[in-house]
Amino acid sequence: MSTLEIKDLFVSIETDQGTKQxxxxxxxxxxxxxxxxxxxxxxxxxxxLASTIAGHPRYTVDSGSITLDGEDVLAMSVDRRARAGLFLxxxxxxxxxxxxxxxxxxxxxxxxxxxxxSLRHWTKDVKEAMTQLRIxxxxxxxxxxxxxxxxEKKRVEILQLELFKPRFAILDETDSGLDxxxxxxxxxxxxxEHSKGNMGTMLITHYTRILxxxxxxxVHVFIDGRIAEEGGSELADRLEDEGYDRFAVQDQTTAxx
Amino acid sequence: xxxxxxxxxxxxxxxxxxxxxxxxxxxxxTEEGENLSPxxxxxxxxxxxxxxxxxxxxxxxxxxxxxxxxxxLADFAPLTGREEDWRFTPLKxxxxxxxxxxxxxxxxxxxSGASNIRVxxxxxxxxxxxxxxxxxxxxxxxxxxxFTEATVVTIPAETEADCEVTIAITGTDETPAAQxxxxxxxxxxxxxxxxxxxxxxxxxQNVEMIIDDGAQLTVVSxxxxxxxxxxASSQQARIGRDARFKxxxxxxxxxxxxxxxxxxxxxxxxxxxxxxxxxxxxGQHLEQRLLVDHAVPNCKSRVTYKGxxxxxxxxxxxxxxVLIRKEAEGTDTYETNRNLLLTDGTxxxxxxxxxxxxxxxxxxxxxxxxxxxxxxxxxxxxxRGIDEKTARRLVVRGFLNEVIQQIKVxxxxxxxxxxxxxxxxxxxx
Ligand SMILES: Nc1ncnc2c1ncn2[C@@H]1O[C@H](COP(=O)(O)OP(=O)(O)OP(=O)(O)O)[C@@H](O)[C@H]1O
Ligand SMILES: [Mg+2]
Numbered sequence: 001m002s003t004l005e006i007k008d009l010f011v012s013i014e015t016d017q018g019t020k021q022x023x024x025x026x027x028x029x030x031x032x033x034x035x036x037x038x039x040x041x042x043x044x045x046x047x048x049l050a051s052t053i054a055g056h057p058r059y060t061v062d063s064g065s066i067t068l069d070g071e072d073v074l075a076m077s078v079d080r081r082a083r084a085g086l087f088l089x090x091x092x093x094x095x096x097x098x099x100x101x102x103x104x105x106x107x108x109x110x111x112x113x114x115x116x117x118s119l120r121h122w123t124k125d126v127k128e129a130m131t132q133l134r135i136x137x138x139x140x141x142x143x144x145x146x147x148x149x150x151x152e153k154k155r156v157e158i159l160q161l162e163l164f165k166p167r168f169a170i171l172d173e174t175d176s177g178l179d180x181x182x183x184x185x186x187x188x189x190x191x192x193e194h195s196k197g198n199m200g201t202m203l204i205t206h207y208t209r210i211l212x213x214x215x216x217x218x219v220h221v222f223i224d225g226r227i228a229e230e231g232g233s234e235l236a237d238r239l240e241d242e243g244y245d246r247f248a249v250q251d252q253t254t255a256x257x
Numbered sequence: 258x259x260x261x262x263x264x265x266x267x268x269x270x271x272x273x274x275x276x277x278x279x280x281x282x283x284x285x286x287t288e289e290g291e292n293l294s295p296x297x298x299x300x301x302x303x304x305x306x307x308x309x310x311x312x313x314x315x316x317x318x319x320x321x322x323x324x325x326x327x328x329x330l331a332d333f334a335p336l337t338g339r340e341e342d343w344r345f346t347p348l349k350x351x352x353x354x355x356x357x358x359x360x361x362x363x364x365x366x367x368x369s370g371a372s373n374i375r376v377x378x379x380x381x382x383x384x385x386x387x388x389x390x391x392x393x394x395x396x397x398x399x400x401x402x403x404f405t406e407a408t409v410v411t412i413p414a415e416t417e418a419d420c421e422v423t424i425a426i427t428g429t430d431e432t433p434a435a436q437x438x439x440x441x442x443x444x445x446x447x448x449x450x451x452x453x454x455x456x457x458x459x460x461x462q463n464v465e466m467i468i469d470d471g472a473q474l475t476v477v478s479x480x481x482x483x484x485x486x487x488x489a490s491s492q493q494a495r496i497g498r499d500a501r502f503k504x505x506x507x508x509x510x511x512x513x514x515x516x517x518x519x520x521x522x523x524x525x526x527x528x529x530x531x532x533x534x535x536x537x538x539x540g541q542h543l544e545q546r547l548l549v550d551h552a553v554p555n556c557k558s559r560v561t562y563k564g565x566x567x568x569x570x571x572x573x574x575x576x577x578x579v580l581i582r583k584e585a586e587g588t589d590t591y592e593t594n595r596n597l598l599l600t601d602g603t604x605x606x607x608x609x610x611x612x613x614x615x616x617x618x619x620x621x622x623x624x625x626x627x628x629x630x631x632x633x634x635x636x637x638x639x640x641r642g643i644d645e646k647t648a649r650r651l652v653v654r655g656f657l658n659e660v661i662q663q664i665k666v667x668x669x670x671x672x673x674x675x676x677x678x679x680x681x682x683x684x685x686x
């Protein structure tokens with residue numbers, strides 16, 4: 001079993017208007033086999049948390065720690081983090097010019113495993129995973145994300161999740177921009193991987209609808225760079241009914257005090 | 258996403274005219290046709306600097322087909338840099354090719370490879386001189402007046418060369434020099450000819466390519482000069498009936514390399530493919546100006562040029578002129594240029610020009626895109642476990658491979674792949 005532990009994390013970014021504090025003391029522990037939903041309104045810092053874990057250079061960690069089985073994640077380069085077993089399914093996957101999906105997937109798999117996958121098995125694995133996620137075979141020959149629709153990009157992120165088999169998967173709004181059918185397909189992909197029992201999942205979402213397909217063990221509500229409330233999956237149901245307004249009010253009160 | 262854009266117009270249209278001329282607007286086209294490409298759209302999200310046109314005022318020309326052609330140097334006015342076809346070229350770095358006598362002996366020419374072809378050295382009175390080319394600029398005309406001997410490579414009629422032909426062009430000194438080469442593919446012959454440029458040079462060159470009826474000729478011009486070489490080369494092809502011509506430009510080495518390849522159809526039923534690959538490092542100027550002249554009906558042309566740039570003041574220029582004349586009914590043409598900026602401080606100019614004088618065509622389109630490999634691309638690949646060096650190479654190799662694969666001479670493909678690797682290594686990528 002593995003543990004990803006985030007302790008009292010403060011993160012800021014540089015903007016034209018100066019330094020902006022985004023995460024203001026986030027603590028969270030995820031174990032293998034657990035699914036944690038992170039919910040919160042726009043701009044509350046969800047993607048910042050995800051990108052900071054993955055090591056995006058835009059974000060500065062001012063204090064706090066992230067460890068993976070006790071190892072300092074913040075000291076690792078972006079690629080080392082991935083090789084250590086962290087996977088970020090991005091909210092806005094970028095288009096990478098010049099690199100076909102086939103080439104990209106094989107290069108990444110080789111980097112992650114330290115050895116090239118056996119070509120025969122690998123081709124079969126890729127084909128199968130693509131079929132299950134209902135990704136057309138011709139996507140293999142296209143450049144990474146180039147000209148893919150929003151929904152296609154998300155499916156390709158989950159394709160990578162299934163092929164790379166990370167220890168911890170961070171899914172940043174993988175549900176947004178998906179119609180109901182695509183949402184089901186994507187959720188099935190995540191559940192398939194999760195059910196193997198070797199992965200912990202951090203599921204970032206704005207809406208509760210994906211939680212009908214992926215059952216969280218824990219729900220954390222993010223407000224203004226902090227976790228404002230935590231609970232089990234019943235908390236998601238309450239958010240479904242009440243929205244985030246309750247927290248917004250609370251937040252203003254504390255701010256004014 | 259479909260990248261092809263077809264124009265179907267019954268009026269004379271001119272796209273990509275010089276900036277100070279009246280432009281004919283066609284829906285969906287900008288001057289560079291850059292909104293046609295998802296590649297470009299994607300990269301613009303990341304603050305892409307658009308490729309720019311020259312800053313100097315430009316002397317416009319009415320139509321590409323009306324450009325001055327002459328064997329006489331005196332017919333071309335001295336260059337100022339404001340001419341439409343010289344506006345991107347740093348004349349100062351031509352090392353006298355445009356305003357000094359071309360007195361050097363020039364690089365040595367050595368032909369090897371196939372055993373069933375003819376190689377001759379002829380003087381300028383030979384009947385074949387001037388059958389495919391007429392100089393279209395001052396440097397080409399200067400070279401025309403200055404050369405004393407030409408090398409003629411002939412693939413005899415109905416002969417398939419028994420292996421590829423290599424014309425090794427090796428320079429050893431920097432005195433401005435002229436050179437003349439003729440490649441003649443006779444009726445129904447078939448061959449691959451590689452022009453392999455290496456060493457030091459200051460060279461103005463004319464290459465005439467004659468493709469007779471039914472012939473299939475591939476010419477690959479590789480510029481792997483030393484760092485300080487200067488090379489201006491006019492490579493003109495005259496294409497007969499039902500012929501196939503493939504022209505591949507690979508420019509990697511040299512301080513200033515300026516190629517002006519052109520394909521002229523003279524009879525129906527022929528097809529031309531023109532490919533180019535260039536990789537400019539810090540300070541290098543690599544320029545290519547193409548012309549495809551559809552002067553007869555039912556011919557097809559495809560142009561694909563790709564360039565990578567890295568390092569301070571790496572500069573590339575691609576201008577693709579496609580002319581579909583009134584007689585050229587049934588023409589099918591598409592040209593595309595893509596550039597990949599690997600670092601800051603680079604500049605890539607890309608200008609497709611399509612002139613259409615008849616509406617009765619199969620299709621005509623162009624695309625030009627300049628993208629940037631930036632931190633977001635790098636982050637995406639590294640977040641999948643790929644280290645930085647591998648990530649950059651993956652992108653560049655993938656990008657340029659499309660053209661390398663077209664060469665179809667395995668030894669050369671391998672050599673060029675290695676050369677690209679060396680370029681990458683040199684740039685500390
Ligand atoms: N590059 C940036 N420049 C300026 N502000 C930024 C930048 N990146 C993030 N922010 C700001 O940081 C805050 C948190 O952003 P973040 O993307 O983490 O929110 P989020 O919870 O993921 O929102 P969403 O639900 O819209 O995805 C927001 O106020 C956002 O505007
Ligand atoms: Mg977000």
